[in-house]
Amino acid sequence: MNTRMRRAAVVAAAGAMAVSLAACGSAKESDGGGGDSAKKGDALKIGLLLPENQTARYEKFDKVLIEKKISELTDGKATVKYQNAKQDASTQSQQADSMITNKVDVLIVDAVDSKAIKSSVQKAHDAGIKVVAYDRLAEGPIDAYTSFDNVEVGKAQGTALLKALGGKAKDGKIVMMNGSATDPNAGDFKKGAHSVLDGKVKIGKEYDTKEWKPENANANMEGAISALGKKNIVGVYSANDGMAGGIITALKSAGITPLPPVTGQDAELAGVQRVVTGDQYMSVYKSYPQEASVAAEMAVKLAKGEDLGSLATSKVDSPTTKGVPSQLVPVVSLTKDNIKDTVIKDGIYTVDEICAGKYKAACDKLGLK
Template structure:
């Protein structure tokens, strides 16, 4: 995991996050008595938001569990639940974790606003909460994610590079993420900071959920409204939606696909990049993010300070000075597959270069 962190940092695009204050002590915000968990016999609730995006089940969950096991010599127990994009379900899952008296909660919120009451209930029960990947509202104790505006900037920059001198020769379609996900607004903000004034945005879409089928339907609508001859590029907020978009483009008879962006470096997305169907994705070092979350969770469960882990802090809409670690991101194209997802062990060559993609892998130098 150190290798993953070093590789991501070394190749990362320039990212920054201004510190809003110093890291707070882990016990400052949690109410109720603390148990002595110094021996490592702790229970950690891990709540992830959905399973439409491949990363959560394939990467985040096992990577987090591995780090927690390493830090506690296998003594800690991780209790896992996935909300499958339902905020009400996630609220019920928090209540179950409270009833089960977990020592700490790690929550990737389906809806960052709706989760606030659940986090308050956890804190009232003396359970500290780590916001994972999305900055949840409510009295959270710690937060780790990626520089989400930098994600959008990477996507927008790559799209402009792909379009080159033809950037204003037609329209681009902008397919943004879920309105319940605060990161989606940051992706969009970052992308627009690069794209506005340099391209013509013919259609813009926001969605309620991160679903490929929603992006597919919206892309069909955009093609109908704009005409396929006018569409020269597509901003897609993630790889899952990019898959739905590309399916719609093919069905509409595009003989040469316009450049399509993505995010998450999903296996299918990487394979589309190799084959030339998708122009780019954004690789985020999930090993580093999950490792940081594991460190935060174990420290909070033991009643330890976060000073040595979280050097920065951020403000949420409801909580000021949340101790935070922001992980850098990398623009992923054919040119750096070897130096990112392969080097970091996210995928193997055999996983990417199946018989269907073997010739494309050879041509791209993926090995």
């Protein structure tokens, strides 16, 4: 997706969020009927549960952006109760249960494990607390969901890898480093990537990487190099930037030069810097401000017992719940060619942040000044 199209999508989403609110009943009743919740003002208690802090985005972007938007929507009167599960599903379930006990008005949940959180989602539902699934589609009676089109993420990664390989696509084998099996998004990324790559490359090794950890990706890559041979690996599909870092370390340690193209996702600062130097071929840039804004808007509407209206532009099905009101945010493939038009233009990073220290020379070559 080009920048102009992406900008249009952001404007359209902003227009949808500006639609006047229409009350539809009580968040205290599972059927959305009238009740005390319809009288709620802006003094809301909103629970925010994020899954981990190894990926830079959650603490730096998601938390900050959601809190800021909720404050804007409620004139600073709402309270956000925040906790991070640090990649532990049982911890997140305890955090959710605690927030339910303390009677938050709504929960925003980015699940560590989409299945493990199901019982907590059910408890919230039984207590009349609405739940917004954020970034990952949790199981259970979810009331709303916002994320990116995750199949399209995988397609963007696979397409970029094929472009990087060019005529070398069938000269050797690629390694696929998928995300954690407990994350439903990882399955969508994998599905999208396979839809592009299957039949066009030879997949020598494929892994579902436990907990998305870079060190696990590094160990997997070392095993793939040993099994396939250094000269036979022509590219690596990595589902995100953190794992790409571990993969590239393994490739360098094995003395593989030049490095084969490696994909990524999340446009983490370290990932963008690797794209600048050429160590990593691409990342997937996702507009966290837009996703966070949608989640905050959904949460405030639901907490007040108001209809989501045109904010929920589509419906998705989870393994347990059909037709969850949703909004999916578009994504863009980030390469050397569009760093200036994506993460810099959107204010995610400054040129000084990207081009600090050892990255300055590479930035100069790209005209990033």
